[in-house]
Amino acid sequence: MPDEPAPITEHLGELRKRIFWILATLLVFSAIAFSFAEQIFLFLLEPVIAVMEDRGSKLQAISPTETFFTYLKAALLAGFMASLPVTFWHLWAFVSPGLYSQERRAVIPFVFASSLLFAGGAVFGYTQVFPLVFEFLSGFDTSGLIEQSWTMSLAFSTTARLFLAFGVAFELPVLIFFLAATGIVSARKLWSGTPYAVLGIFVTAAILTPPDFVSQVLLAIPMLVLYLLGVGVAWIFDPERRRERIQARDEESPGEPGSDSEDHSE
16 A cells, blocks of 8 residues: 655655755766766767768867866766666655555666666667768758868757657656556557657657757657557556456356355355
């Protein structure tokens, strides 16, 4: 059974404590990552650098502080990725008092699946999508009259936005499972609402990605696949279907075992 309702002040205090530990973990990992900020930056922007080199160009820093603050952003992004398991654990710890005991035991699978899916989405975007997006964005100059000079700050911001967008998008199955397991939505409603989900996915992809059609479509397609996967998972673990199976099994059973023999013995 869920715990007894707690006062709102207690919830706020618990939330404040969880946020503190999440931010503290983020700062610690970011401080460690700052020692390798240049390597992290070069790794993350490898798809951009490859496109620029093909066109005989280089990234530019147009202000004295641009390099420092861009490296700082790279360290923060690396710290964020490294602290994801801790972040998901604290999020689960905050909502778990409102769950049933069997649902609370899913903390380790939840943390593992959430972290793995976020990292998997980021890796998928980095390896499969980023090269196509930056090749597309750099291909508009067909006249040869425009020299494309991308600043390292803007190039990193675009990369980080795509990186986080794909990570967040790949959390969709976990979100659907959580909503279905807690009874907020059912697998049937999710399936019947697929047309609306498709519209919402494309709108979300347009918000999360830079304003170009290629990156939006390349994010929306895996999100749609993940949505359907999430619906399948929700169908398996749907509490409504479990109750229906239990009810059907009870109706099919003739009675308690041994009841007839007890009647004969009397």
